Amino acid sequence: MNINWYPGHMKRTKKLLREQLTLVDIVYELLDARIPLSSKNPDLNRIIDNKPRIVILNKIDLADPMVTSMWAKYFKEQQIIAIPVNTITGDGIRQVMNETEVATKPKMDALAKKGRRQRPVRIMVVGIPNVGKSSLINKLAGKKSTQIGDKPGVTKGKQWIRLRRDMELLDTPGILWPKIGDSTVALNLAFIGAIKDEIMDVETLAYRLLEILWANYREKIIVRYKVEREYDIVIDLMDHIARNRGCVLKGEEIDYLRVSNIILNEFRSATIGRISLEKP
Ligand SMILES: Nc1nc2c(ncn2[C@@H]2O[C@H](COP(=O)(O)OP(=O)(O)O)[C@@H](O)[C@H]2O)c(=O)[nH]1
Ligand SMILES: [Mg+2]
Numbered sequence: 001m002n003i004n005w006y007p008g009h010m011k012r013t014k015k016l017l018r019e020q021l022t023l024v025d026i027v028y029e030l031l032d033a034r035i036p037l038s039s040k041n042p043d044l045n046r047i048i049d050n051k052p053r054i055v056i057l058n059k060i061d062l063a064d065p066m067v068t069s070m071w072a073k074y075f076k077e078q079q080i081i082a083i084p085v086n087t088i089t090g091d092g093i094r095q096v097m098n099e100t101e102v103a104t105k106p107k108m109d110a111l112a113k114k115g116r117r118q119r120p121v122r123i124m125v126v127g128i129p130n131v132g133k134s135s136l137i138n139k140l141a142g143k144k145s146t147q148i149g150d151k152p153g154v155t156k157g158k159q160w161i162r163l164r165r166d167m168e169l170l171d172t173p174g175i176l177w178p179k180i181g182d183s184t185v186a187l188n189l190a191f192i193g194a195i196k197d198e199i200m201d202v203e204t205l206a207y208r209l210l211e212i213l214w215a216n217y218r219e220k221i222i223v224r225y226k227v228e229r230e231y232d233i234v235i236d237l238m239d240h241i242a243r244n245r246g247c248v249l250k251g252e253e254i255d256y257l258r259v260s261n262i263i264l265n266e267f268r269s270a271t272i273g274r275i276s277l278e279k280p
Helices: 007-021 046-048 067-075 092-111 135-142 183-192 202-216 217-225 234-244 256-267
Strands: 028-031 053-060 082-084 121-129 146-148 160-164 167-170
Touching: 007 046, 007 121, 028 092, 028 135, 053 067, 053 092, 067 082, 092 121, 092 167, 121 135, 135 160, 135 167, 146 217, 183 202, 183 256, 202 217, 202 234, 202 256, 234 256
Parallel strands: 028 053, 028 121, 053 082, 121 167
Antiparallel strands: 146 160, 160 167
16 A cells, blocks of 8 residues: 555664664654554564653644643553654653653663763654654754764764763664554545555545544534535535635536645644544
8 A cells, every 4th residue: 555665665674773773772752643543653662672762742733632632641541651742843842851861760770880881861763754753853953962973883874963961862763664554544644644645546535534524623624614504425515615715617617636635735734723633
């Protein structure tokens, strides 16, 4: 279904990830707050082993705040630290740093006890494409951070970015492949734009999204598209939105491609409102 993730590519990605993991003390697992399950790679648990991990629910500015709170609670109940973050504004970043200190303290204390030289905590970011890894690295690095040159024994080309006196970050994130186990996951990833629209034609994709929004976020659709009556048939609702937005071709024919792009774009930019597609 997603042609970019053929087995050979997955195998190479996994190998690289394992190599990167040997270098760090803690992993930041980035998820999209709108679809925390669909944007998760369940294989990561096995690959990380017992390394400390912090789940970062990213793009909270686009997600339904009530649902994001439910997710934070859900992860907490499973003894997993999960922090809602906006990597563009930096909301939640301070909490990430505080939790990093707490989560790595046992290991750093143990090293000190063994008489090892004190060194900064080493961190890396992992996640599927488009979840915000580069944005997070940039935000964490900030302006003041200093690049630290290659170290002996460290994979060539890798750079460490000093975040604080006691923390450094690998400048290249670990890339995870999305786990497209069923069509719901594929759809969720396509809705947020994490995988190419090509998995399905844009019109079907927008139609499927509109079905979900009409069922779960009806109020927002009513307000955004000036809906004035009930629609039992979603295609009729789509026609209404098209006419409302002037997506009409010659002879009063509906321009489905144009209205579909409008719906997808306005969902992805949260112009329709802050919407989550998965609840715990
Ligand atoms: N609204 C919003 N957009 C974000 C956030 N974090 C990242 N993005 C956007 O998501 C897109 C993908 O981000 P990027 O860092 O390149 O993802 P990567 O592929 O995981 O490295 C970019 O357009 C970012 O500007 C966030 O917290 N909120
Ligand atoms: Mg990137």
